Amino acid sequence: MTPEITNFVGYGASLFIVLSFVLKDITKIRIVNLIGCILFVVYGVFSDYLWPIIIPNAILCFIQVYHLLKKS
Template sequence: MSENWSEYVGYLASIFVILSFMLKDLKKIRIVNLVGCIAFVVYGVFSGMLWPVIIPNAILSVIQVYHLIKKD
């Protein structure tokens, strides 16, 4: 893999987040968005601790997990 593999993770994260806006089923939206947020956290960590990327996506990940596991 190339030296800038984290850049590819960032692009993949963007694709997942955009895809989550195209879905209609709320559970699928949350799962796809969660994958994107986790990928953005990984991207932020391996791209030099980009806190403006890491913090909001980590918070959004926790929110998505909370809504996925809570009982309605």
């Protein structure tokens, strides 16, 4: 992935995380936050493995999926 596209993925991740704080429905919050976390993991991987970005966001992905499945 080119550095420009990687940066856009990072900006997109930030946008989704911020958007998740604006929403009120908990299911929508979790879905939007999950998308942001996934994008941050992708960003971290394609930015030469930025482990401080990858690890917490990967953990948050599992937490969001767990709560989404638990609610269903």
